[in-house]
Amino acid sequence: SHHLGTPLTEEQIAPWDIDVGPDGRGLPAGSGDVAMGAHVFASKCAACHGAAGQGLIGDALVGGRGTLASNKPKRTVGSYWPYATTLFDYIRRAMPFNAPQSLSADEVYALSAYLLNQNGIVPPGTILDKDSLPKVIMPNRDGFVPDSRPGKL
Amino acid sequence: SHHLGTPLTEEQIAPWDIDVGPDGRGLPAGSGDVAMGAHVFASKCAACHGAAGQGLIGDALVGGRGTLASNKPKRTVGSYWPYATTLFDYIRRAMPFNAPQSLSADEVYALSAYLLNQNGIVPPGTILDKDSLPKVIMPNRDGFVPDSRPGKL
């Protein structure tokens, strides 16, 4: 070691330590439900992703189930994403596109609940928090395989 | 060969073929004397090199004889240059600084005569042309040695 850099504590790194693992590690306190999610989505997301998340200048966030093996696959949160936790992680860090990292934890839980419900993955009454979100099983959870290269094209 | 490029004749290259060798090869027809040289120098050169060629924003062109081994060597046409032909070659291609290649052969011969006379190398009545210019022996003609590297610093 060259004795460079300053020791860093958990408290200091907290504002940057926003990653969420598939097992839920990193999820904050707070909660949100589908109805609140619908409300936030309409005001902060629909302009880019469409009123129902069907896609506009931003990606489609719903639909596409059963299309992955077709010649017109539609990859969405519902049809393609293996983990629900990725939704929380990504919305918190990167959305809304024009103001990332501006949403509260409650809002992000609510938006996750709303989008999962729109995709028919959770029922309308769902409330998500750090315990329930990682338990959501995504339809394409087992749809991924490891890289077969080198060896097979 | 890849059969690229266009054959080139002596006539075609002539406008670019302006180099002059120490034996006089490449010198054009024409002639000029010290008096004409003084006249051209005053109007086209003195502003940068001084009224008598003593140097200003352009290099000093006269003086410096006997200084080369001193701790204040003054390298000029008179004290340093090994060949008079270089004067013709360089003035024609590069001077006056603001309008290179604008002088006639007569003017360049005359300027060469003038600068050689100012340096005490040729007498005031000198007329230079392609035969006489290469015959001028410069004071530092034998002042150059080959590179002794590698082997000696």
Add this chain to the structure above:
Amino acid sequence: MGIGAFAAAQASAAELLAPLKVEPWSTTPGAPILEHPYGVPSLFEKGVVRRAAKAWPLPGAASSMTPLADLFGSITPNGLVYERHHAGVPDIDPAQHRLAVHGLVSAPKLFTMDDILRLPSESRIHFIECSGNTGGEWNGPSGMPVQLTHGLLSCCEWTGVRLSTLLDEVNGAVGKARWILAEGSDAAAMTRSLPLDRIIDRAMIVYAQNGERLRPENGYPLRLIVPGFEGNTHVKWLRRLKLVDAPLETREETSKYTNLLADGTARKFVFEMDAKSVITRPSPGHKLTTHGYYPISGLAWSGRGTIRRVEVSTDGGASWRNARMETSPRERALTRFEADWQWNGGPAAILSRATDSTGYVQPTREALVSARGLNSQYHYNAIQQWRVDANGDVRNA
């Protein structure tokens, strides 16, 4: 001159047989020193710029491409390195920038740029290729010129600190540290999980490219370089490295940068860019002017090692011959190749095929499609063909 080194109006015979003119630039002094304290290309080169393949709805989440048809050698000049951003190019004050290294490490630490610059450094020439490069050819010839088919590709000399050196500074990894999460400080907070043992020997945290500090669009002031891995993993504007036991399954390694196969399953964590090559001159937009000799010039590269061989065909793949290496082959770097060709004025189909130091041979499109189907998006590295018409036009067909 922009696209068309070969397309430049040919001088007429009369012009070539007339006495040479003393050009105006030989008779009038030119511009002074420091006209441009930081230099710029000739005005006659104003067509040599990055371009986008389409009008992006949100140009902050978009890409622009390197003008390969107009470039030479193996280095990409910094001003022409391709761009791929997910939330635009931040203007980062290097005095405010920090890199945090934490998670499963003995002594988590925060580094200023000054700290990073004080660590032992290394400079290496490596290509970066977006795994989406050439994705437009999955369905067959797109008709596009090489800038738009292969231009998500650049190669620079990168200077910075080895990842292993930085990990020493935090007294090493601890516990079950097997992966590393790299995060950018841009407005996308771009995040990728990377397998530690596969990158530890060569990943670098870099602050300079081609001799000077990184350009803003290439990650200024700090970026991760993972030689040979897909471009997106070379996280720009790097603010955080976290050692973890398992991948985070971020959006950029699940929703995107996964490769959907014909059966509906998708490959995940597809990192290395396999061997690939492309002819850049002549290429679509160039025009052959006269019959006779033409060098066929192009680029070859492999994310798994060095380029061992490049073959060229001018008859649509019926016969092949070895190309010369025009630059020294370097590990995980672009290599310029060149092959001789006499164009007799007939139609031709020119192709190149790379073999890397692992023995891997660049596949045909047919082989790729039969292994991966048509929905795979990323990692398209098939042999590329350009057609030369009898009139000298070159087309992607």
Add this chain to the structure above:
Amino acid sequence: MGIGAFAAAQASAAELLAPLKVEPWSTTPGAPILEHPYGVPSLFEKGVVRRAAKAWPLPGAASSMTPLADLFGSITPNGLVYERHHAGVPDIDPAQHRLAVHGLVSAPKLFTMDDILRLPSESRIHFIECSGNTGGEWNGPSGMPVQLTHGLLSCCEWTGVRLSTLLDEVNGAVGKARWILAEGSDAAAMTRSLPLDRIIDRAMIVYAQNGERLRPENGYPLRLIVPGFEGNTHVKWLRRLKLVDAPLETREETSKYTNLLADGTARKFVFEMDAKSVITRPSPGHKLTTHGYYPISGLAWSGRGTIRRVEVSTDGGASWRNARMETSPRERALTRFEADWQWNGGPAAILSRATDSTGYVQPTREALVSARGLNSQYHYNAIQQWRVDANGDVRNA
């Protein structure tokens, strides 16, 4: 950031111990792609520019210097390559530009740029150093920073045609062809005579540098490269190559670029740049901020081959140790070296010394002066020392 990577205001302890801030560039999208179709450096790097050592009376006949203290690795970005012009930078239309090859050759020819681009090409990384570089140190430490002492030095990947390939095109030299005259089409019609047998294997006629067409100030559209020879021989804006039996004794090889010895005689045709090195970081203008580890980083090069070894001293030359090679040593190219150093806060004198593949060891100033006197002007390649004061200032003293 301009000079002073090490001089950047150090973050305060309080700032480093506070919770990390989410910076504004993480919460607001950045600039779109193609904000700069041809990219430019960060605004925070605006101090990294070429500079002149003095106010030149006629800035068309002048030089500007590369900011070595702020650079990394071995490549010089095109915008920062040093300038040396004798009549300014011409704006040459490449469609009008011609290269004539004539004199003692079988078949004199005129080449358009299109012709040259159609010949087989080669790309090589080579330094160019003006033989006047570091001339200000003949009389002892000048007090100047490294940009102004050693900045007439750059290194690029050059692409073009070998001189031997071009001579094949004119069916070779004939008769007593022993020298070649190279002439520029600038307003100085810069002209040098070069010994054919010493350059034929490696001289190139180049049209590209670091991947793109030459910059105007570096000879656009065509320049001669004579790897290892003094910079002035790499004739820019090349319009004519004439094979001759003997040197032309031009002004640039008699009045200038000759080396006056103490006895009043002068060496002529002094071409190769001998092995040399210099520490660029820390160097004058940098400031050491805290005690502890510093890498000593610098450049080494030789016009006669590759760099075999660089030694560094931190005690004024009393003891030496080997530096690491930070970039792969390449023939007649800049090599970046780095050595470890623990600065204990006391005054120090740091030096570097290069040895090349011929076994030549970079000399001391004393040795150079005793061999050549003080009037030699060009080819100064002595060991350079920087003093580090107890307060961290670095000075050329």
